[in-house]
Amino acid sequence: MFLNLYQKSSTTLQILLHLNIVYTLFWEVIEIICFVFKRYNLIYPTNAFGIELSMTFLLILNEFVRQFFGIKGNLTQRVSLLIIFLIFNACCALGFVFFLIWQSYVQRVEIILSSIALLFILTETIFTIVTIIRLKIITKDLTVQQKIDKIKEARDKFQQTKND
Template sequence: MAAPGRQPILSSTPLQILLYLNSWYFAAFFVAEILMFVYKGVLLPYPQANLILDIVLLILFLGLETLRLFYGYKGNLCQHSLALCVSVGILVPCAVLSVYYLLLQTFVLRLEFILNAVLLSFYSLELVLGLMTVSVFSRASIY
């Protein structure tokens, strides 16, 4: 219970922990994808245009994920439902890019399949917790 004159803390600790873990996981994912693209570009008959497209999409993925995590942190810690809604909204293109790297690339390595499956499980948990937290923020009267 909050002290008199103070607002209750409504931020979601599980969501914050998940965002933190996802930031570290995505950093490792990004480095692993770059190394796998080097491997595929050197050893596999990867078409040059497809390789460039996949690398550009990976850089776009990095930008979207950074933006999503920033708004997720800010929205959860500052109890702003709009920032958290933006984070959940950016989750959709990030999930689409993850599905692209999971299924639609020219060559999908087994390691990429596993890494993207774990990333999609992070996304599904963050979606559920994000929507629950937005609901809690929206019900509270914070002014």
């Protein structure tokens, strides 16, 4: 019933992670369409097409594992899971940089989509670091009486602002 005054998980990070799930699915569909277009209109070096196409699926798998650790670590407020999430961030960022720069043929739509994915990863990394800091700094647990006093204080302040 009462709002937890000492919630340490990040709501912004959680929203970003859920938006990123939808964006990742969108990215994969568009990337497959781009590969079909490139396959029929461009000449690929030997084995490059298969390797690059399989890398999209590996990147998506890595991306969903990364998002799982981020969501789970944020909701359970476990620093170890958030650190694993940061490691997966680096791997996924490297994968998106591959599709941004290093693949055989890069189209404008891929540049835009991979840049947006990298922006998601960057902002999630920043909010994860902030969340880890919050989890480490705010370690003092209040006693039951201190929590009751804080709730009464918050209720009194609310009543004062309501009466004004």
